[in-house]
Amino acid sequence: MRATVVVSTYNQEKYIVECLESILSQESDYQFNIIVSDDNSKDKTPIILKEYSYKYPDRISLILRDKNVGAAANYVGVHNEADGDIIFHMDGDDVMLPSKIQKQMQMFSVDSEVNIIFHRALYFSDDGSLLKPTKGFMAGQEIVSFSAREMAMWGSIAVHSSYAYRRSSRKVHDIGREFMEWFFAMDSLLPDGKGLFINDVLVKYRINQNGNSYLSTGKGKMKAYRIYFQDIYHYFGLNPDLRPQLFANAVVSFLGMLKNVHTIDLSLFKFLLRNIFYFNPSYIKSAYTARLSNGLVDKENE
Template identity: 35%
Template sequence: MNATEVTRKLPKVSICVITYNQEKYIRQCLQSIVDQETDFDFEVIVGDDCSTDGTRAIIEEFAERYAQKVIPIFRQSNTGGLKNYLETHNAATGCYVAHMDGDDFALPGKLQMQAGILDSDSTCTAVWHRVDYFDDTGGFCSGETADLSIFNEGKVSFSEAIRLGFIGVHSSLMYRRSAREKVSLDKKVLDLYLTWDLLSKGSGYVVNEILGRYRIAASGSLTVSSLPRIRRLSIDHADHFLKKFPEQRKSYFIWAISNAVIDFKNARLTAIDFIIFALRNISLVRPGEIFTNLLNIQRTQVRWSRGNNSEKVR
């Protein structure tokens, strides 16, 4: 054990940064975190998945300059985004853990506000916030365009999280470390899995303020070709949680039908997968409940504009 390890205080918050070949972005990301003003100690754990560009050198620079804060984890070989994510989060020592992708960045006040909410409500396990959306070409969309009024006083229940499937972008999440399931490193999970896991153990909260920026279609990000695999994996997650919480059958049925409608509208073959899941778990619901859920999903989206074209993003 070296002197740095002996003198470093146990932090209240751990910020886990996941990166791979993000030389263009990682400096802005890390600077936005170390510049946060808080009345508590925090650590920044940076998991680099064996980058082949200049990402590692920038991380080393920050680790040297902020030796009491920044803790690098350099993979000796490329393990893949999921394993890098899980191992980095498993290394967190703070009571609360925030996630940040290496191509996104935080705005002032983020850590203090989210930690304050978790401090004030012991039943709250996860906190998200609004983000602005932007891209490398100068495109920008304000996070204010998402309608979050569906969340009563900002609170989110497990059943609401099931029906919506999406609460906030992952780089806006801070959660209570004691509430997170220790997922096996060989298990394939999405952000959705963590959302459902955390809210099955308590309530969630969405901060009605923009406290971060989320980069759309960054270099190295997931592509449209990954969407079918992601959609089917979300159904696997639904199967898993429905077995644990059979009382949520109605909510999962509404989630499946809503996603089937969305996929049919977008001509995605995965609509059939959602229909099959819904038929296996059929539940009596009023048509109005499906319509309301679809409307709520639409309301929480923001509209991203590029020239004369626009699309909804979540």
Template identity: 30%
Template sequence: MKLSVLVPAYNLQNFIAECLLSVLEQETDFDFEVIVCDDASTDKTQAVIATLETLFPNKLSAIYKTENQGLAANMSTLLAAAKGEYIAYLDGDDIALPSKLQRQVEYLDTHDDCHMVYHESDMFDSVTDKTIKLYSKDFYNWSYIPARSTIEHMIKYGTYMQASSVMFRNHSNLSKTVSPKCKIIFDYAFYINNAGYLQANVDFIPEVLGRYRLHENSFGQQTSRSFDRREQSLRDIELACELSSQFGIKPDLIKAGIAHHRFAAALYFLARDANDLFLKYIELASNSGLFFNDKHQTAYENRQNPNKLKNLLSDAA
């Protein structure tokens, strides 16, 4: 089997059919399997998946859990079932564009020194179907990301790869790549772990080969409604950075990555007038005396005057 496409699902009755069909209907010159694991959905997600199973009996395999166990356990189940030479992940509410699988498999087949490959993704509003922005090229740190990156870039600069855009080579440590302590941000630790075990060169395909759906219950929307979720997301991100020490990543780089993520969280809270949380995280991000960039130093130096700082950052934009 050349490729396994892994799709976790939970309460996605409005989106799971479009997601699965977007991969099941792709034309390729290789064999691939699509494995979907439903985490005991309470809506009609399982019924939708079951219908598609009857239509694609040789390509779609479904696993139905009877107890909700969370994304980490769901992903462990999917990884255990995967038989492909290559692994692709697809969130159950995202969409693969028609040439995604062929394009990424061809890239890995013809670039032996590449271990993970990701593509550009179109972030779109689920209600209007309108593009909001490109995920990678419009990422705030994109200027720091080379066409071939490594685990060090992932730690230092963050989630510039959209979760559903990545394909990587299968390996003997696949079962060790799930970090069950992560509660909200799963993909960051997952891809850092895979990059570490593969000692990966991570290449970028600039073509838009997937669509990242934003809707009322998507991760970003839920997080925007809860500061607690944003803080938990940061803890997950910090954990992912810390776990990279097992791959020989130097402590100074891990500290720099964590400091940068705290700085990003500080700006998030500043923009939402959560000044106490801004102050908390800008001080945590700056306690080493090292700054990610000039913007970071400006934020720290003006941390006691948030309104002035907003004007300074606005003028510098």
């Protein structure tokens, strides 16, 4: 079994070296290659990438775009080029921690039904104002197993750079619009695949105020919510048997948007009213608990 680590970059000259070194330094019993796709960066990111590709020709290959296609198309394009049995995603400003690849690969290798694996993350900022890990998911069980039904209900529970999935499980290769990575998690799990969550911090996830990530600004958060709602609507239409779980996901996401960006999305509000039949308090409680358990710890020593 072999892996491909996919890295998406855009104007990350300050961070891409640390990102690549963290991948190259991984000690693993499993072979892996790296594909980096740069979305026409205007800084020195392409130059740095060429230097690394020249230094590691057998390990690193590049896609250097001659025009900016946007984060979604850049992501889709490079993932479609990956040829490993297991595909890891990394943003170009994040950092792998030791044993990440080994731990996730081992779990894929011992259970052929596992299609996707997430884990905890350490959130950090360049100025040191943020350095907190996500909480232990679901009461800190060492490994949490879940299906598409739980994923539909829980929603997004992990950062991009924790994702690893079995390439053969991905059925949708381009949806023609922006998306959140939860969309492809659902794609890998449906109809009857298994997912795992490792309650171990295996990646550093960078968030700087006014940075490139959706979580860096209020405007970015609002955009992320609205993209995510489109993903929910997509699976709600295609999977009637998952509608109660997806409705619970939508309710918790609606409340999260209200809390985090102090506004509501009218289309989602109308969606909830139209589909109130699917209201299930126990599902909503489960979705809320899942989101809450994967938030940031309250104190640095937790």
